Amino acid sequence: MRAADWRAALRRHRVAAGVEHAVVLRQLDRCRAVVDIGANRGQFALAVRHVFPDARIDSFEPLPGPAATFRRVFAGNALVVLHPYAIADHAGTTRMHVSARDDSSSLLPIGAEQERIFPGTAEAAVTHIEMRRLEDVLQRADIAAPALLKLDVQGYELQALRGCETLLDAFAWVYCECSFVELYAGQALADEVIAWLRERGLRLIGVYNMANDHDGRAVQADFLFGRQKQERDSSLRSE
Template identity: 35%
Template sequence: MNFIFKIADAARVFLQSGRGLSALWKKGGSIASTTILHNCKHYIPEIKTIIDVGANQGQFALSARYFYPRAGIHSFEPVPDVFRTLQQNISKANGISTYNFALGSTNGVLEFFQNDYSHASSALHVSAIQQQFFPQTASEHQIKVPVKRIDDLISNITFEAPVLLKLDVQGFEKEVLKGAAESLDKIDYLLFETSFVPMYEGEPLFDEMHNFVKELGFEFIAPVGFCQTDDLQILQMDLLYKRKSAA
């Protein structure tokens, strides 16, 4: 019965967003990304540049291509196998550039945990809590991936305003922002996932992340997505912020 409800919810999301049911079955089709971007559209009518950090298989980028067709999208995915799937999924989409490295607070090599459930891959260990709620995330192995700072990309990427920085890096969001200290004045909107319980070992939780981005000069707009258990406990939420000096 839960499966039927989930299919009904998926159909409702795609129909209300205007994408149509056919988009749900295409490569890279995502209920979560469609929901998040549908909600973002209410607050951000236009975006010219999207920095998509933690691109996975292109779910967010392909949804963003629908909602913001004029935006230049830059998608970063460090896991080689997943990156190849990303490239395949966006091969027929215009305006999406892909990069096979992680973003963080340093340049060099990052110890990274590739999860058998690719959405859960992270620079941090999956916690026991996440394994309890989502057993499919229990298996992971360590790899090494190149890592760069956003600050070092400014000369190679044109940040045409308005700019959205989207972070879905499984508890590593604060480290990515630390590597963007010189670039934040180019970021108009910030979208990231934060946890209310530790889904990864050592990840900063909601209060810490909220206060951190406020100190960086961003103000909270609204929640635009969430992850909850079957008994309706909210574990994570996708939050949208705006730089205070942005128009």
């Protein structure tokens, strides 16, 4: 995907590519598959398509409005598949707290700190969405190595990761937005996510796109985790 395609997505569908993520993606070895959890309108998928034009992208977005826009952006692209589910540690139906800015919506209640630090993101509605475990939707054969797992799920990171656990060893990298302060009620904070992934062989290798509050306090960032190179090489040899 060329920069012209980014401009077309913005002009035709009002979807801006997540260009801040392209810098991170370029640091990875060749990437053949991306699982994009919390896809919204396709901002991250646009960045992936630019950096890795031949990678398969399986995106997950449970809100119908953003999902409809995503489908329009990637209409006719056979390498991009949208699944209309949230990923969680069990399957079922649950409440989604819809933010006035829908990319801040969460399966957890939106907290006062979220609205204070990011004005305009308070709860505007509640809807019901479908949850699945990753293994309910994808098989290991669908995830060609080396693969990237990306999560941007507004405080629901640890529950979503648990929903990916049976397939976690299929990924060379995990790229996950995490918070240092509680923005959503009951969310796991960055140190908990880091510890959970480290126990499963993924160490923190970079922190990007730091957001700070008005007092300069670190609020959230994008965290990149990776496996040791020999583990990645072993995974590639098994293909």
